[in-house]
Amino acid sequence: MPYTAEISRSNPTSIIFLVDQSTSMSDPIGGEVPQQKADVVADAINRLLTELSVKCAKEEGVRDYFHVAVVGYGATVGSAFAGSLAGRDIVPLSEVADNPARVDERSKKVPDGAGGLVETVVNFPLWMDPVAHGGTPMNRALQYAESLVAGWTERYPAGFPPIVINLTDGESTDGDPTAAAEAITSHATADGAALLFNLHVSAAGGTPTAFPDSADGLPDSYARTLFSMSSPLPSHMRSYAASQGQRVSETTRGFVYNADITTVVQFLDIGTRATELR
Amino acid sequence: MLPHHSHDYMLREPLAAGVCDGATESALAKDWARLLSRAAAEYAMERPDLLSGGTAFEEFASSAVAQWDPWLVQYTQARIAEGRPLKWYEHTKLAEGAYATLLTVRVDPDPGPGSSPDSDASEPAWRWRAAALGDSCLFHLHDDRLVQAFPVGTADEFGTAPDLFGSRNHDVALLACRTRFTEGRCRPGDRLLLMTDALAAWFLSAPDQDTAVRQLLEFSGPDDLGGFVDWLNGLRDRKELRNDDVAVVRIDFEGR
Numbered sequence: 438m439p440y441t442a443e444i445s446r447s448n449p450t451s452i453i454f455l456v457d458q459s460t461s462m463s464d465p466i467g468g469e470v471p472q473q474k475a476d477v478v479a480d481a482i483n484r485l486l487t488e489l490s491v492k493c494a495k496e497e498g499v500r501d502y503f504h505v506a507v508v509g510y511g512a513t514v515g516s517a518f519a520g521s522l523a524g525r526d527i528v529p530l531s532e533v534a535d536n537p538a539r540v541d542e543r544s545k546k547v548p549d550g551a552g553g554l555v556e557t558v559v560n561f562p563l564w565m566d567p568v569a570h571g572g573t574p575m576n577r578a579l580q581y582a583e584s585l586v587a588g589w590t591e592r593y594p595a596g597f598p599p600i601v602i603n604l605t606d607g608e609s610t611d612g613d614p615t616a617a618a619e620a621i622t623s624h625a626t627a628d629g630a631a632l633l634f635n636l637h638v639s640a641a642g643g644t645p646t647a648f649p650d651s652a653d654g655l656p657d658s659y660a661r662t663l664f665s666m667s668s669p670l671p672s673h674m675r676s677y678a679a680s681q682g683q684r685v686s687e688t689t690r691g692f693v694y695n696a697d698i699t700t701v702v703q704f705l706d707i708g709t710r711a712t713e714l715r
Numbered sequence: 716m717l718p719h720h721s722h723d724y725m726l727r728e729p730l731a732a733g734v735c736d737g738a739t740e741s742a743l744a745k746d747w748a749r750l751l752s753r754a755a756a757e758y759a760m761e762r763p764d765l766l767s768g769g770t771a772f773e774e775f776a777s778s779a780v781a782q783w784d785p786w787l788v789q790y791t792q793a794r795i796a797e798g799r800p801l802k803w804y805e806h807t808k809l810a811e812g813a814y815a816t817l818l819t820v821r822v823d824p825d826p827g828p829g830s831s832p833d834s835d836a837s838e839p840a841w842r843w844r845a846a847a848l849g850d851s852c853l854f855h856l857h858d859d860r861l862v863q864a865f866p867v868g869t870a871d872e873f874g875t876a877p878d879l880f881g882s883r884n885h886d887v888a889l890l891a892c893r894t895r896f897t898e899g900r901c902r903p904g905d906r907l908l909l910m911t912d913a914l915a916a917w918f919l920s921a922p923d924q925d926t927a928v929r930q931l932l933e934f935s936g937p938d939d940l941g942g943f944v945d946w947l948n949g950l951r952d953r954k955e956l957r958n959d960d961v962a963v964v965r966i967d968f969e970g971r
Binding site: 443445487490491492494495496498499534535537540547552557559560562680706707708710711712713714 | 738740741742744746805806810811812813814875878881884886889890958
């Protein structure tokens with residue numbers, strides 16, 4: 438059965454984030470509080486890396502269940518890490534967690550354990566800053582990711598396959614990205630093909646959508662292209678998404694339109710989940 | 716396991732034992748599991764009605780959760796004193812609490828032979844009561860045959876999201892509601908086995924249960940930890956046992 442390989446320290450998997458850093462990312466995204474797309478995407482990456490680090494954190498440090506790359510594409514294509522990780526491609530998660538470029542403090546409402554909420558100050562680590570400069574070389578970015586995926590599947594032929602998460606406003610300027618996307622998912626371990634998920638941030642409006650099972654209702658051709666490039670969610674991810682209240686079917690894909698994608702890292706199994714009784 | 720007495724002493728006294736299994740995804744789960752299992756065993760020794768649910772269980776749950784924050788303050792101070800203050804991700808993670816399953820059993824010798832209507836008048840008997848939240852399991856064997864599995868009955872009921880006792884969960888009514896309770900009676904020759912989920916799943920899925928029982932009894936004794944570890948590693952290598960921590964408590968009833 439595919440996508441059942443154990444994710445462990447001796448058998449890690451890799452997650453490769455692709456971040457659109459083109460000039461168009463300085464445009465605002467729709468919604469109640471207008472934000473630059475580049476801010477939304479940088480925020481999503483920083484929260485995804487936070488979620489991953491916290492998910493794998495133990496008292497002796499963060500466990501290397503995952504190795505992570507953050508690749509930016511705009512004026513150039515390459516590592517988007519800031520700080521001491523700048524220029525690095527695939528980095529063990531423990532190094533990522535221990536080396537944010539900086540840690541901000543933000544206030545957040547958290548459950549008080551008795552059904553209410555209480556405001557508290559939380560650490561908000563940052564590994565990358567918003568950038569909006571240059572074209573949208575999505576093909577080159579996907580090809581870059583493909584080379585990382587190829588290297589990983591060769592290194593861990595029996596492991597859980599690599600996951601590529603592409604965050605973009607969808608407007609590739611170096612041609613139709615479909616073939617480059619297919620090239621990524623043509624690489625496989627014994628446990629299944631590499632997975633490609635897409636987060637589309639758009640000013641086109643429409644209903645925020647998470648993990649749809651068809652392109653019907655998506656607002657533009659960019660969204661439909663990104664949907665068609667996205668891998669179907671493996672069954673255990675579908676089950677977990679369903680348990681979290683998401684509407685899913687057998688053809689649900691790893692595509693999110695103007696919605697929160699940080700949930701995808703919660704779909705990844707590394708052992709017994711730590712969830713409160715409900 | 717309480718009390719910390721020799722076997723001879725325990726023959727005529729109640730005893731309590733427990734297994735709590737920390738969740739992979741939570742930090743300090745091992746410490747929370749240790750605190751929780753000890754609290755449950757101590758409470759069960761003082762208040763056996765804990766194992767019937769209701770108010771006594773809620774009071775226990777409340778007292779266990781109340782112990783966590785003071786423990787965490789001490790731990791945090793110790794880390795600072797060691798020059799290893801908590802990292803940002805530990806602060807974030809610990810704000811979510813730690814999580815573990817709970818399985819507690821209390822065993823009481825019957826006051827005397829024949830005191831129970833369903834026991835043979837000539838032989839001693841023991842009454843056991845158990846509480847479980849999550850998928851740590853208790854197995855009751857009679858003549859080395861399984862007579863009761865609690866709270867999970869079949870291997871396919873195990874998953875990655877069992878019910879868990881959270882160190883910050885103050886909703887004690889919900890904890891009591893999700894906890895399952897059962898009881899039984901043992902005679903000489905019976906055994907109780909408490910074990911964490913991976914080994915319990917292996918046991919329940921074994922194609923030949925007689926062989927599985929034989930292996931469990933051979934390797935779960937007190938004197939050969941090396942043999943036990945080698946046996947577990949063999950099961951893991953053959954993909955018969957999930958790669959997970961294993962804990963076993965074995966209570967043999969031999970007469971008195």
